Amino acid sequence: MSSHTYDYLDGNAAAGELSAIFAMDVTIAESQCAHCGAIKRFAEAHVYMQAPGVVARCAVCEHVLLRFVKARQRVFLDLRGMTCLILDTSQPHEC
Numbered sequence: 001m002s003s004h005t006y007d008y009l010d011g012n013a014a015a016g017e018l019s020a021i022f023a024m025d026v027t028i029a030e031s032q033c034a035h036c037g038a039i040k041r042f043a044e045a046h047v048y049m050q051a052p053g054v055v056a057r058c059a060v061c062e063h064v065l066l067r068f069v070k071a072r073q074r075v076f077l078d079l080r081g082m083t084c085l086i087l088d089t090s091q092p093h094e095c
């Protein structure tokens, strides 16, 4: 087992990157972890920015919730670590 740890930010760090593809503010959404089932605000996720893209991990079990990579004119978004992303349409948001 590796003892190397990486610094992470909270889910708000991913807001800029994700706002390009989601019109709503994803950081106020709730996400359900596909591994442990925890439902938490995305802003509570542990976001790692040191990779070629953005990786968000569950704050409870560290399972990968989301991978986001931009390569030239393409965006690769992997959400398979989430069972569900819950967006509240009653919340006002800025565009």
Ligand SMILES: [Zn+2]
Binding pocket: 033, 034, 035, 036, 037, 038, 058, 059, 060, 061, 062, 063
């Ligand atoms: Zn989890």
